[in-house]
Each structure stands twice: as C-alpha cells, then as structure tokens.
Amino acid sequence: MSPDMPTPTAPLQLSRADMQALGERALAMVIDHFESVRSKHTTTTMSREEAVRLLHTPPPESPTPASELLETLASTVFENAFRADHPRFYAFVPSPSNFVSAVGDFLMSGHNVFAGHWLASSAASQIELTVLEWLRAACGLPETASGIFVSGGSMANLSAIVVARETRLGGHDPASVVYYSDQTHSSMSKGLRVLGFSQRQRRAVVTDADMRLDVDALAAAIAEDRANGLRPFCVVANAGTTNTGAVDPLHALADLCAREGLWLHVDGAYGAAAVLHPRGAAALDGLGRADSITLDPHKWLFQPFELGCLLVRDARLMKLAFRVEEDDHADYLADISRHIQDDVNFFERGIQLTRSFKVLKLWLSMRAFGLAEFRRGIGVGFELADVAHAWLIESGKWEIVTPSQMGIVTFRWRGVGLSAHQIDALTARIVDRLRENGYATVMSTLLHGRPALRLCPIHPAATREELTATLELLTGFAEAGAGELLTRL
Ligand SMILES: Cc1ncc(COP(=O)(O)O)c(C=O)c1O
Known part of the structure; x- marks a missing residue:
C-alpha cells in the first residue's frame, strides 16, 4: 500500500475520541443508577408485547450509533428489572453490588x-x-x-x-x-x-x-x-x-x-x-x-x-x-x-x-x-433482620415462623377469625399488593407446607426506617385483605 493512501480502518475499532465519548456516557449511566436506585420502584416489569415492540429487531446488518443503543438500554432493560441491588429489595437473596466492583x-x-x-x-x-x-x-x-x-x-x-x-x-x-x-x-x-x-x-x-x-x-x-x-x-x-x-x-x-x-x-x-x-x-x-x-x-x-x-x-x-x-x-x-x-x-x-x-x-x-467495611456491611443484614423480628412481635399482629437468623426472618399474619387456608391466600395477596405498590419487594416461601413471608434485608445501605415503613405497608395490606375476607363470611 502506498504511504499516501489513507489507512483503512480495521473492523470493529474505535478512535480514542469515540472510546472516550462512549465510555463517559456508559460511566454516567452507571453513576446515575447508583445515585437514583433508591428513589425507584424495586421491581418494574414490561409486558412481552411491549418488549418485542421496543427491542426485537432483525439482524443488524448496518450500524446504529452506540450512544443511541445506550439510550435504548437505559429506557428499557435497565428501567424494567427486579432491582436486586435496591436497598428495599428484601426478597430471595438480594444482590447489593458496589461501584468499585462494577x-x-x-x-x-x-x-x-x-x-x-x-x-x-x-x-x-x-x-x-x-x-x-x-x-x-x-x-x-x-x-x-x-x-x-x-x-x-x-x-x-x-x-x-x-x-x-x-x-x-x-x-x-x-x-x-x-x-x-x-x-x-x-x-x-x-x-x-x-x-x-x-x-x-x-x-x-x-x-x-x-x-x-x-x-x-x-x-x-x-x-x-x-x-x-x-x-x-x-x-x-x-x-x-x-x-x-x-x-x-x-x-x-x-x-x-x-x-x-x-x-x-x-x-x-x-x-x-x-x-x-x-x-x-x-x-x-x-x-x-x-x-x-x-x-x-x-x-x-x-x-x-x-x-x-x-x-x-x-x-x-x-x-x-x-x-x-x-x-x-x-x-x-x-x-x-x-x-x-x-x-x-x-x-x-x-x-x-x-x-x-x-x-x-x-x-x-x-x-x-478494607475488610472492616465489609464486616460493617454484613452486620447490617444481621441487625435489620433483628429489627424486623422485634417489630413484628411488638405489633402483636404477626406470628414469627422462623426467628431472625443469618439475616433472614419469616412471618405470617395472625389473622384472628381466619382459617389457615384463608391466611395462606392472604399471604399471596400481600405479596402481590406490595409488588403493585413498588415501594419494596418481599416474597413468600413454603415452610412446613404453608406459605410465609420472608424478609432478607442484607443491602448494606438498607435502613431501619425504610424497613419499618415496609412492615407498616405489609400490615396495611394484611388488614385490608383480612377485613374483606371477614366481611365475606
Ligand atoms: C444456599 C444457596 N445455594 C445455591 C444457590 C445457587 O446459587 P446461584 O444462583 O449463584 O447459582 C443459592 C442461590 O440463591 C443459594 O441461596
């Protein structure tokens, strides 16, 4: 190739300026996520039809600007997720991440x-x-x-x-x-x-x-x-x-x-x-x-x-x-x-x-x-499971199914006047109400053959106030649901 011929760009390469611009946009998105996650709902889901409409494309023969694709991801994938790294995500095993690891x-x-x-x-x-x-x-x-x-x-x-x-x-x-x-x-x-x-x-x-x-x-x-x-x-x-x-x-x-x-x-x-x-x-x-x-x-x-x-x-x-x-x-x-x-x-x-x-x-x-900071983070899970346990007992309305241990507590509505079968149905309903509400995520599990609510507050930025607010919400949903069941009797 003669020296004055322009050098053809090799496939799949970016200029330094393009790498910088794309990297900065992606970095800003991740920082926004860390800063805003707490203000969002813990779970957002999109319907299959909408997901197909927004995301399904034929194989992309020609290029799309990467910045445009990042915007698509921001408004679809990252907006519609189980936010397992949300401080009020108490279901399953939460996955509280951290920026350094990202x-x-x-x-x-x-x-x-x-x-x-x-x-x-x-x-x-x-x-x-x-x-x-x-x-x-x-x-x-x-x-x-x-x-x-x-x-x-x-x-x-x-x-x-x-x-x-x-x-x-x-x-x-x-x-x-x-x-x-x-x-x-x-x-x-x-x-x-x-x-x-x-x-x-x-x-x-x-x-x-x-x-x-x-x-x-x-x-x-x-x-x-x-x-x-x-x-x-x-x-x-x-x-x-x-x-x-x-x-x-x-x-x-x-x-x-x-x-x-x-x-x-x-x-x-x-x-x-x-x-x-x-x-x-x-x-x-x-x-x-x-x-x-x-x-x-x-x-x-x-x-x-x-x-x-x-x-x-x-x-x-x-x-x-x-x-x-x-x-x-x-x-x-x-x-x-x-x-x-x-x-x-x-x-x-x-x-x-x-x-x-x-x-x-x-x-x-x-x-x-440093390890001391990890230890402090792990301690939050132990403490908040204890806080939830104590709050549930104090309320007099909930039965502890398994005590706070290793950052997990499970519990069930006492439901005076309701049958075990009705309380089990109420448990599922409470989970659904909270999911619709979006403030926090709590799910149920089966223990000794019966559903129980399960709380796993291990996010290091989880707080006592938000946990208590979640328990108050659950109590409200339980009371409303139990009231309806009792009036139907
Ligand atoms: C006790 C236990 N073992 C194994 C697994 C499976 O781990 P993974 O989902 O990382 O494959 C889990 C996941 O929650 C778990 O809680």
Missing part, C-alpha cells in the same frame, strides 16, 4: 485477561490465589485448602460433587448416594441430575422444627442404604439456607461424616460470607471441618453477578478431578502443560478452560474498602 468488571472485560492458566495470567492467577487464601482462612479451613472462582453457587455446588465423586469413588457409580436436607437449595439436586445421579441416589433428608438437617434421620438413611447395597459417599450441609437462614449442625455432621468416611460439602452460597462477621463466625462454628465449601460473593459479599467460589480442603484433589488427560486430546495445550508443572492452572481446578478474571472485582473492592 469498575473491576469493566477493567476485567476491557483487558480481557484469560485466567485459565499461569502462563496466560500469572499475576491474575496470583490475585485469585490470594483472595482464595483470604476466604480459606476466614472459613477456618487448613492451609492445604484453596479453590476456584466460578459463576455462582450452582456451579460451585456441582463442581464440589465432581471433586468428591472423582476422588472418593473414582468416577461415576450408580450405587453411590448423596444426602442433603429438604431445605437444601434446588441447585444441588439439579447439579446431581446433570452429573447423572438418579433419583434414588439423591436423598433429601428431613429437617427438625428449626429447619436444620436431622442428624439421626441422616444416620438412619445412611445405614439403610448401606444395608441395601448402596454406597453413601457425600453429605451436603447448609450454612444458611435460602429459605430461613438455618445452619445445619456442622459439628455433628462433620463427626458423622468422619465416622462414616463421607465427604462433607457445605453449601454456604448464601451464608458462608457472613463468617467475616463475628455473629456469622459464631453461627457457622464448624464450617472449617468441611471437605468443600460453596461461598457466593455475589450474595452477601456485595459483588455484581456472577461470582461464586468453591473452596476444597485438599486443593490437590481438584486437579485429580479436573485434570486434562492424554486421551482428552488437548494436544495444543502441551506447551502450556510443559511450562506450568508447578504453578496453578485454574483450568485444572474447574470445568472451564477459557475463563475470565472475574475475581478482579472482589479483590479490588476488598482492597479498596
């Missing part, structure tokens, strides 16, 4: 670091190892432990079972059995199904009155299965159930697993992060006896989606489970493997080969804020 995600994808092996991402791998080390120590696991960051709790739980199965059973065994409580998150049985465990290999054991796994019932199930020629190999304990925050008896389960030679996996996707706080550490006593732990920073560690973590007591076992073998024909990885014998290659600790440097956001926010 910057971390931007840096991660902007630099597109391949975090699959040491050669590609030595410093990034070190950061991942360092954060794993912080979490390992916090959970009370020995120095042999380490792990990997994954997309979330579902993937961490599934990966834990892979490690347990490969190293305890030497692979798939149709006689093997995994035990967990009937309060265990659905991701566990789903993961087991994906891994080929049939229904008889997945044993949901009953819980006691406090929704904790019944250790005697578990021991009996294990004995029965052994007598029937099955091969028990793994128990999954909860470190904070999604439903009620219940923590299974970790010491008793660790003792049982030691006696029976079983792998103990602890699903702490929701609750294990609370170990950083003294109240969490006390509630989670025994956590460090697990063979593996799931802990989701995108829940009670205030990270944007997606960030889950698997910790394994003996980290070498992960490589046994996820190694790439000769007959996997990964010949193009031979040079990598030759160079990295002694270093950590995250593709040998989990399912993914290509993986992003997703822990960057956690490292950045933990370093930038």
Whole structure:
C-alpha cells in the first residue's frame, strides 16, 4: 500500500475520541443508577408485547450509533428489572453490588485477561490465589485448602460433587448416594441430575422444627442404604439456607461424616460470607471441618453477578478431578502443560478452560474498602433482620415462623377469625399488593407446607426506617385483605 493512501480502518475499532465519548456516557449511566436506585420502584416489569415492540429487531446488518443503543438500554432493560441491588429489595437473596466492583468488571472485560492458566495470567492467577487464601482462612479451613472462582453457587455446588465423586469413588457409580436436607437449595439436586445421579441416589433428608438437617434421620438413611447395597459417599450441609437462614449442625455432621468416611460439602452460597462477621463466625462454628465449601460473593459479599467460589480442603484433589488427560486430546495445550508443572492452572481446578478474571472485582473492592467495611456491611443484614423480628412481635399482629437468623426472618399474619387456608391466600395477596405498590419487594416461601413471608434485608445501605415503613405497608395490606375476607363470611 502506498504511504499516501489513507489507512483503512480495521473492523470493529474505535478512535480514542469515540472510546472516550462512549465510555463517559456508559460511566454516567452507571453513576446515575447508583445515585437514583433508591428513589425507584424495586421491581418494574414490561409486558412481552411491549418488549418485542421496543427491542426485537432483525439482524443488524448496518450500524446504529452506540450512544443511541445506550439510550435504548437505559429506557428499557435497565428501567424494567427486579432491582436486586435496591436497598428495599428484601426478597430471595438480594444482590447489593458496589461501584468499585462494577469498575473491576469493566477493567476485567476491557483487558480481557484469560485466567485459565499461569502462563496466560500469572499475576491474575496470583490475585485469585490470594483472595482464595483470604476466604480459606476466614472459613477456618487448613492451609492445604484453596479453590476456584466460578459463576455462582450452582456451579460451585456441582463442581464440589465432581471433586468428591472423582476422588472418593473414582468416577461415576450408580450405587453411590448423596444426602442433603429438604431445605437444601434446588441447585444441588439439579447439579446431581446433570452429573447423572438418579433419583434414588439423591436423598433429601428431613429437617427438625428449626429447619436444620436431622442428624439421626441422616444416620438412619445412611445405614439403610448401606444395608441395601448402596454406597453413601457425600453429605451436603447448609450454612444458611435460602429459605430461613438455618445452619445445619456442622459439628455433628462433620463427626458423622468422619465416622462414616463421607465427604462433607457445605453449601454456604448464601451464608458462608457472613463468617467475616463475628455473629456469622459464631453461627457457622464448624464450617472449617468441611471437605468443600460453596461461598457466593455475589450474595452477601456485595459483588455484581456472577461470582461464586468453591473452596476444597485438599486443593490437590481438584486437579485429580479436573485434570486434562492424554486421551482428552488437548494436544495444543502441551506447551502450556510443559511450562506450568508447578504453578496453578485454574483450568485444572474447574470445568472451564477459557475463563475470565472475574475475581478482579472482589479483590479490588476488598482492597479498596478494607475488610472492616465489609464486616460493617454484613452486620447490617444481621441487625435489620433483628429489627424486623422485634417489630413484628411488638405489633402483636404477626406470628414469627422462623426467628431472625443469618439475616433472614419469616412471618405470617395472625389473622384472628381466619382459617389457615384463608391466611395462606392472604399471604399471596400481600405479596402481590406490595409488588403493585413498588415501594419494596418481599416474597413468600413454603415452610412446613404453608406459605410465609420472608424478609432478607442484607443491602448494606438498607435502613431501619425504610424497613419499618415496609412492615407498616405489609400490615396495611394484611388488614385490608383480612377485613374483606371477614366481611365475606
Ligand atoms: C444456599 C444457596 N445455594 C445455591 C444457590 C445457587 O446459587 P446461584 O444462583 O449463584 O447459582 C443459592 C442461590 O440463591 C443459594 O441461596
């Protein structure tokens, strides 16, 4: 090409000025979101027809100005969402994010670091190892432990079972059995199904009155299965159930697993992060006896989606489970493997080969804020669940179904003069009224076969005043609904 010919622009490239302009607009949108989220409704949903009308297009052969697309996103996608990062979003497991971590995600994808092996991402791998080390120590696991960051709790739980199965059973065994409580998150049985465990290999054991796994019932199930020629190999304990925050008896389960030679996996996707706080550490006593732990920073560690973590007591076992073998024909990885014998290659600790440097956001926010600030943030969830519990009792109108524990309280309208059936219908109606109102989001769950309202106020910017205002709203909806039911009698 002659030098005076204009240089053709390579595909998909932007000038510095264009990158700057687009970046500034996107940054302003995110800052606006952080500043305005509290003034918005907690949930806004668009109808399918409207979504199709506004967003469905044919494949875009020709370009649209990116600034125009950002405006479309601002008025549709970001306006119509379950705002799980809203300080008055008390449903499910809220996902209170933070701005520093959002910057971390931007840096991660902007630099597109391949975090699959040491050669590609030595410093990034070190950061991942360092954060794993912080979490390992916090959970009370020995120095042999380490792990990997994954997309979330579902993937961490599934990966834990892979490690347990490969190293305890030497692979798939149709006689093997995994035990967990009937309060265990659905991701566990789903993961087991994906891994080929049939229904008889997945044993949901009953819980006691406090929704904790019944250790005697578990021991009996294990004995029965052994007598029937099955091969028990793994128990999954909860470190904070999604439903009620219940923590299974970790010491008793660790003792049982030691006696029976079983792998103990602890699903702490929701609750294990609370170990950083003294109240969490006390509630989670025994956590460090697990063979593996799931802990989701995108829940009670205030990270944007997606960030889950698997910790394994003996980290070498992960490589046994996820190694790439000769007959996997990964010949193009031979040079990598030759160079990295002694270093950590995250593709040998989990399912993914290509993986992003997703822990960057956690490292950045933990370093930038300091752990004391995280501890303060976690404390808000404990305190506000207590506040709600006390308010509900004080009102005299609500029954506590499960007490404030690990940042969750569940409750039901007392409803003098109403049948259990009517109160159950009223519970659903209260949820709907609050959703229509939009001030806050509270949902119900089923406990001992009956619906109950469930509050999980773990946003670090959640306030006592707004929580109380929400409880007053719920009370108003309950009184109105109960009044209508009684006049119909
Ligand atoms: C206790 C528990 N385990 C596992 C999961 C699944 O995690 P994820 O949704 O990140 O896949 C959840 C999600 O709420 C959970 O609360």
